Amino acid sequence: MKKSVTPVGIVLCVLISLLLAWFCAAEPEFLAKLPILCAFVELLPFALAVFIARNALSSGIFCCAASAAAAVFSVYDRIFAGGTRSLLAPAAAVLAALMVGKYFRDKAAPEPLSKDDFSDVLPLSATVLRDGSQREIPAAEIAEGDIVSVRPGETVPCDGEIIAGRSELDEKPLTGELAAVLRSEGERVMAGSRNISGFLTVRADGERLLEKTVSLCCERSESKKNPADKKAAALRCLGCAAVSAVVFATVFFALGLDSALFALALSLTALSPCAFGATRSFALLFASSKAASEGVRFRDPSALEKLSTINSAVVDLTGTATVGKLSVFKTVSLGKMPEKGVIRLAAALCDGAEGGEFSAIKDRCTENGVAVPPCIACERLVGKISGTVDGQRAELSSLKEDSAPFAEGDPELEGKLLKTLFFGGEAVGIIALEDSVKPNAVAAVRALNERGVNTLLVSGGSVHNPEAVLSKLGAGSLADGLDALGKAEAVENMKNDGSVAVIADGVSDCAALSAADCGFALASGAGVAKRCASAVLLRNDLRDILPLFGLAGSAEVCEKRAFIASEAVRAAAFAASGVLALFGAFAAASAVCAAGILAAPAAAAVFASRVKIKSNG
Numbered sequence: 001m002k003k004s005v006t007p008v009g010i011v012l013c014v015l016i017s018l019l020l021a022w023f024c025a026a027e028p029e030f031l032a033k034l035p036i037l038c039a040f041v042e043l044l045p046f047a048l049a050v051f052i053a054r055n056a057l058s059s060g061i062f063c064c065a066a067s068a069a070a071a072v073f074s075v076y077d078r079i080f081a082g083g084t085r086s087l088l089a090p091a092a093a094v095l096a097a098l099m100v101g102k103y104f105r106d107k108a109a110p111e112p113l114s115k116d117d118f119s120d121v122l123p124l125s126a127t128v129l130r131d132g133s134q135r136e137i138p139a140a141e142i143a144e145g146d147i148v149s150v151r152p153g154e155t156v157p158c159d160g161e162i163i164a165g166r167s168e169l170d171e172k173p174l175t176g177e178l179a180a181v182l183r184s185e186g187e188r189v190m191a192g193s194r195n196i197s198g199f200l201t202v203r204a205d206g207e208r209l210l211e212k213t214v215s216l217c218c219e220r221s222e223s224k225k226n227p228a229d230k231k232a233a234a235l236r237c238l239g240c241a242a243v244s245a246v247v248f249a250t251v252f253f254a255l256g257l258d259s260a261l262f263a264l265a266l267s268l269t270a271l272s273p274c275a276f277g278a279t280r281s282f283a284l285l286f287a288s289s290k291a292a293s294e295g296v297r298f299r300d301p302s303a304l305e306k307l308s309t310i311n312s313a314v315v316d317l318t319g320t321a322t323v324g325k326l327s328v329f330k331t332v333s334l335g336k337m338p339e340k341g342v343i344r345l346a347a348a349l350c351d352g353a354e355g356g357e358f359s360a361i362k363d364r365c366t367e368n369g370v371a372v373p374p375c376i377a378c379e380r381l382v383g384k385i386s387g388t389v390d391g392q393r394a395e396l397s398s399l400k401e402d403s404a405p406f407a408e409g410d411p412e413l414e415g416k417l418l419k420t421l422f423f424g425g426e427a428v429g430i431i432a433l434e435d436s437v438k439p440n441a442v443a444a445v446r447a448l449n450e451r452g453v454n455t456l457l458v459s460g461g462s463v464h465n466p467e468a469v470l471s472k473l474g475a476g477s478l479a480d481g482l483d484a485l486g487k488a489e490a491v492e493n494m495k496n497d498g499s500v501a502v503i504a505d506g507v508s509d510c511a512a513l514s515a516a517d518c519g520f521a522l523a524s525g526a527g528v529a530k531r532c533a534s535a536v537l538l539r540n541d542l543r544d545i546l547p548l549f550g551l552a553g554s555a556e557v558c559e560k561r562a563f564i565a566s567e568a569v570r571a572a573a574f575a576a577s578g579v580l581a582l583f584g585a586f587a588a589a590s591a592v593c594a595a596g597i598l599a600a601p602a603a604a605a606v607f608a609s610r611v612k613i614k615s616n617g
Helices: 007-025 035-052 054-059 061-079 088-108 209-223 227-255 257-271 276-293 301-309 317-321 339-350 356-367 400-407 439-450 466-473 484-495 507-515 527-532 542-582 586-608
Strands: 125-130 133-138 147-150 160-170 181-184 200-204 296-298 310-316 327-333 376-381 384-389 392-397 417-423 426-434 454-458 477-479 499-504 518-522 535-537
Touching: 007 035, 007 088, 007 586, 035 054, 035 061, 035 088, 054 061, 054 088, 061 088, 061 227, 061 257, 088 257, 088 276, 088 586, 147 160, 209 484, 209 507, 227 257, 227 276, 257 542, 257 586, 276 296, 276 301, 276 542, 276 586, 296 301, 296 542, 301 310, 301 499, 301 518, 301 542, 310 317, 310 439, 310 484, 310 507, 317 439, 317 454, 327 339, 327 356, 339 356, 339 384, 339 392, 339 417, 339 426, 356 417, 356 426, 400 417, 400 426, 439 454, 439 466, 439 542, 454 466, 454 484, 466 477, 484 499, 484 507, 499 507, 499 542, 507 518, 507 527, 518 527, 535 542, 542 586
Parallel strands: 310 454, 310 499, 454 477, 499 518, 518 535
Antiparallel strands: 125 133, 125 147, 147 200, 160 181, 160 200, 296 535, 327 426, 376 384, 384 392, 392 417, 417 426
């Protein structure tokens, strides 16, 4: 569990620093004659500050060393030199600033994913045939070669081959496709798909695609670091060490070793990068707050700054670029029955069935103002729904062999999901369903193209007539038939040419969202997708991404200004405390140094808060 820093702890450290500054300035006369007791009285609150800041110490080793150097010098000066040059107030201020940096870095960092975040999509148990009898075991214990029984309504617990049975499977969690897929003997099934209508017997092949996807997402979530931050922090520490060395050498040759040691401890504390991480975190947090007001909630604010380098975007097709809901595109009458009559009978059969295609048919019947008649003895079969409507047997089939003789030669029906209605033993109509493209997706993709961002559409299913889809959306290319790992691989390949953004909504997109430099999930999407993404589009509008490019640029500028302001405050405080020390006002020098250290993060926050979304973003 990540060790945290609390605002209360920060306030206590600040108060301890102020208390030590006051004690140094208003030291009781009787304590001045007892240097050991005086040092002990000062060290007690400083030790308390160290204890309070213990969770932040590992995040700034150099700063801890600077604080320790100041404390050691203070004890040395009190006990061995008989002086009053205490730097414990600045040392405690360094700890307080270090806590500020860690607190805001933690706020700007997302919580890493765990397998518990995927508990709602991972199969829990399975029925396997072992030693001549069926047993129920945890899905994680399924071994390669196990024979697994999957009943209607159950989730397939393993990847494998169907050795007996035929059924419709809802593979939306794995591929993102809306319509159920018919699978039969000899075909593969994947863990996580839901068995709808038939009994299946599956031989496990040990692939575990879903588990691999979950593990990959968790690993990437845990390992996401920004190497540039470590490099910048290291350079900042080296700069502080170099300046301190120069100060030490200058004072040593001018005033001697005793004064040089004081100047070294003073410069290390005054200039140490104790709140260095807070400068960047302030800009990111203010920027993410501004983004939230514009309909985008960032789970990982650090991803926002990467937008300025994005040159490729991967957009999931189903549910992201499309509505994600099937609707009736066209109804074709094959006989004397009118189109409204076809929809009326089909809606009767769909009344008790679950699935987006059945809801679409019922919705169309409602739109036509036609009442849905009752269906007697309605039965869900593999690829079909049958029952008695208006005294005759009716059947709604999803099988391609039933629709093929009637759909051939009609270009409008190509690539659509077709349902064939039989009534009284004769085919009376075909209902074509589609998932239409979102107008906001078209506008967003075209705007990305204008920015020079190359767009790739990805889909878990097979896309009929990809040229038409690309033309409609204005995307550069399309890759279909990709599983979760395939989408992630496509993202990794594009990252060879620069930073990549991913816009998606489903469980099958989690690995791609985790692999992206900046991943956007729709608020209407799967919960795990939103946890894997860097940000969530609260209005489900892809156009909300566009202003973020300007916001990222503004955040970068404000971060630089905040850094300059923070360093200027520190440098001014160091210069002032050095001048005061030259005139023997050591208590004032210590207080000014501590004040500068504490004021630097506040100055950084003021400049970082000026981020804004540019109108031309």
